[in-house]
Amino acid sequence: LEDFPGLAAGQISASTYLAELRKADGLVQVVRGFLNPAVPHPRGKINPADDINSMAEELILSDLVMLTARLEKLEKDLHKFKDPEGQKEKELLERLKPRLENSQQLRETDLSPAEKKIIRGFCLLSLKPILPVINIDESDLAYLNNLEERFPGLNPVRPVLGLCGQIEKEIMELEDEEKALFMSSYGLIEPVQSRFFAKIKEVMELLTFYTIGQDEVRAWLIKKNTPAVKAAGEIHTDLERGFIRAEVLPFEELQKAGSWQKAKESGLIHLEGKDYQVQDGDVIYFRFSA
Structure with missing residues (x-):
């Protein structure tokens, strides 16, 4: 795992680490679900669904810019000389571009193994599996297995992981023999590491x-x-x-x-x-x- 700092809306496509994100096999997006008046949310409100969707839009825009530039080059090259492989790539990108323009993530698009091979080199961000992780308040631990009820707008069919960062920090500082008792006092059945690993396996198949x-x-x-x-x-x-x-x-x-x-x-x-x-x-x- 490699950790990248969060960026404000509109900064991702212009950020210097965009190329680093493209190297990843999958992405974990940590969003805020806890209240803390001393540290106001940049958007002025706590809404994990909005934060998740905002990130998705940024990734889609980044892919759209890349595919648009590639299509322009292909069109120029194909006017100069015939290239069957280039023509196949052009036809595929022309099919994918409208999906991005309609804010559809490419990982929701059915692609054949041959088509995946054609676009593999682009390392498209909206094609990568993403696991949203919501850092919630201690008072919301009862919603760990039903985050959609606590945070309206979350997609119920997409995997998402909830955790309370403050509680997990306290657990990490305890001796092993104390951890189980402390976790049970909060109704936590298994360590967050186990839940995280299970979710990662799910989203990355x-x-x-x-x-x-x-x-x-x-x-x-x-x-x-x-x-x-x-x-x-x-x-x-x-x-x-x-x-x-x-x-x-x-x-x-x-x-x-x-x-x-x-x-x-x-x-x-x-x-x-x-x-x-x-x-x-x-x-x-x-x-x-x-």
């Missing part, structure tokens, strides 16, 4: 699978719908190249069995081929030839 060695268990993050052979390649290219089979067991089943060997003896482990779609929580042993 990631899943976790595990591998077990003699001395360690390792977790690996991959995109959803990744076949087993590609998951093996995330560990080492030799595993992908020499892939034979994958021995697969859901993590919950491994916990119940007590060990990999006991799970195998109980017939719980199943063999899968290279096209098997890895599932969140799978524990996998890859068979491969050197």
Whole structure:
């Protein structure tokens, strides 16, 4: 994670760190949901939905400026010489530009793998997954799982994470044995780190699978719908190249069995081929030839 300072409305497209944002795989937008008269909100009111939408508009505008400039260059080049690939790019950008002009984020647009490849180099900001994080008052902790009720205007179908920064700061300063009791006093079931990680996986369409060695268990993050052979390649290219089979067991089943060997003896482990779609929580042993 890399932290960038917040900017006022209208400053993002002109900021010097815009190029840095484009390098990111995804964005986390922290917005204010707490009251503090000593630190007034720049807009004069607390409205997380407005702040989220304002940021989205800035990103859309930035992408629109970039695509418009690229289209102008393509049109000039295509007048000079024929370029089938350039023509495909032009047709795609002409389809995307009106969406941006209508304030639609490109991540809501259905794109084929070939189309995604064409625009990959632009690193379009409105195409990136974004997780809004709302820093709320202690008095609003009851709304953690229903932020739309507390803050009208939030999109109920889009993932959003709520937290109380002040409370989380206090939790971080406690000894481990004190944290659970302190959290329960506020009705907090799990650490914010766990909730944050789960939301990040959701917006970025990631899943976790595990591998077990003699001395360690390792977790690996991959995109959803990744076949087993590609998951093996995330560990080492030799595993992908020499892939034979994958021995697969859901993590919950491994916990119940007590060990990999006991799970195998109980017939719980199943063999899968290279096209098997890895599932969140799978524990996998890859068979491969050197």
